[in-house]
Amino acid sequence: MAKKILVRKDRKTKKFMVNLRMVGGGNQHFATAEEAAAVYDQAIADIRNGTFVKTTNSPKVQTIALGFFCEEYLKRDIKPKQKDRVEGQLTKIMNFKFPDKKDVQKDLLYDFPSSLSGKRIGDVKIVELTAERLQLWIIGQMFDPKKGAWETSRKLFVVLGQLFDYAMLKKLAVMNPMNIIKKPRPSVDETFNITQNRQKIASLSQDKIIKVGIAMSPKYVLAYETAYKTGIRSAELRALKWSEVNLQPGQESVFITHGADQGGQIGRLKTEAALRLIPLEKELAQNLREWKLNQPPGQRLNNLVFPEKYGNAAGSFNLLRKGLYPACDRAGVERFRWHDLRHYYASKLVYNTSLSDDEICYLMGHSDVAVTRRVYKHWLMDPKRDNRIHNEIAVAFK
Numbered sequence: 001m002a003k004k005i006l007v008r009k010d011r012k013t014k015k016f017m018v019n020l021r022m023v024g025g026g027n028q029h030f031a032t033a034e035e036a037a038a039v040y041d042q043a044i045a046d047i048r049n050g051t052f053v054k055t056t057n058s059p060k061v062q063t064i065a066l067g068f069f070c071e072e073y074l075k076r077d078i079k080p081k082q083k084d085r086v087e088g089q090l091t092k093i094m095n096f097k098f099p100d101k102k103d104v105q106k107d108l109l110y111d112f113p114s115s116l117s118g119k120r121i122g123d124v125k126i127v128e129l130t131a132e133r134l135q136l137w138i139i140g141q142m143f144d145p146k147k148g149a150w151e152t153s154r155k156l157f158v159v160l161g162q163l164f165d166y167a168m169l170k171k172l173a174v175m176n177p178m179n180i181i182k183k184p185r186p187s188v189d190e191t192f193n194i195t196q197n198r199q200k201i202a203s204l205s206q207d208k209i210i211k212v213g214i215a216m217s218p219k220y221v222l223a224y225e226t227a228y229k230t231g232i233r234s235a236e237l238r239a240l241k242w243s244e245v246n247l248q249p250g251q252e253s254v255f256i257t258h259g260a261d262q263g264g265q266i267g268r269l270k271t272e273a274a275l276r277l278i279p280l281e282k283e284l285a286q287n288l289r290e291w292k293l294n295q296p297p298g299q300r301l302n303n304l305v306f307p308e309k310y311g312n313a314a315g316s317f318n319l320l321r322k323g324l325y326p327a328c329d330r331a332g333v334e335r336f337r338w339h340d341l342r343h344y345y346a347s348k349l350v351y352n353t354s355l356s357d358d359e360i361c362y363l364m365g366h367s368d369v370a371v372t373r374r375v376y377k378h379w380l381m382d383p384k385r386d387n388r389i390h391n392e393i394a395v396a397f398k
Contacts, residue, residue, distance in 0.1 A: 007036045067122025089159045094122030131177035143184045150186040204344045215331035220323030223306045231345030235259035239266045240305045252285035264313040274365035
């Protein structure tokens with residue numbers, strides 16, 4: 001009875017269809033009922049012995065290997081430098097191997113067809129690379145600390161996910177298995193190294209700041225000046241509205257209330273502590289007054305201080321790739337991140353003011369003063385204070 005339900009005649013094509021959708025085999029059509037029934041029987045047998053391969057009706061989908069598809073993926077319109085990097089990453093990925101079937105635990109053999117045994121992932125058909133198989137036998141190799149740093153492995157993980165996304169776009173995959181796979185967490189030591197690298201603060205002197213500002217396109221100069229004189233994040237800068245800027249003499253300040261994502265979508269701030277009022281330096285306040293008067297009408301649509309030309313919130317790409325990096329190159333200064341302007345502002349607060357740690361924490365929009373001390377501990381050191389404490393401890397133990 002079950003076979004009659006799963007094998008039936010299609011009224012439109014007049015062919016016999018076998019329904020294997022429940023197990024990932026799609027609906028396959030055949031000239032006779034006998035052929036359809038035979039495919040159904042074979043599918044059931046393959047499922048029982050672990051050799052069933054999920055397919056669709058397309059012969060191309062059934063046969064194309066992941067490594068072969070990489071060649072098509074690299075033909076996309078991407079920059080040469082990026083292409084070289086991605087090609088190197090894909091080469092590493094394609095060399096990961098499935099184990100020999102004899103080495104697979106008995107309780108896992110149900111999902112390990114002979115076609116995978118000892119094969120490189122690049123030689124395996126896309127339809128055979130399920131989330132479970134990748135999770136069990138490939139992801140562990142990818143995140144093996146002996147083969148590379150965790151951050152490098154994370155990038156390989158992302159690239160493989162992008163490859164499957166492109167396969168879906170080309171209708172060679174029904175889903176992206178990487179969206180289901182659980183990415184391994186870094187160890188304590190790896191987490192420390194990642195944090196140190198990501199929070200590496202560029203050494204920015206006032207001379208460098210000025211040189212880059214002079215070399216910068218006029219379009220980005222005021223945004224650049226606002227960033228290093230207020231310490232606001234790129235997301236906060238791009239979401240800043242004129243209604244949040246007080247330019248009254250003696251009260252010059254900006255009230256940070258929103259942030260914008262990388263694509264320019266305005267939303268919430270990073271944390272509740274990021275909601276803050278920041279005083280404006282007088283020269284910056286005057287420059288903002290002039291910009292408010294001279295801002296092109298087309299940019300005033302959403303009341304934003306630093307919008308793109310049509311008045312919408314700008315993406316982060318423009319500030320960095322079109323504003324900061326070209327200016328650094330023209331000024332002969334080593335490139336630094338837009339976020340480093342925030343650190344420059346913090347250094348000014350630490351070295352050139354008498355503000356307390358709590359006050360600096362507030363102006364930086366940190367959630368806790370412990371964050372401020374952890375990020376800027378090397379700046380918050382006070383030799384005189386430390387020497388006083390040293391002497392007092394020495395006296396206490398006499």
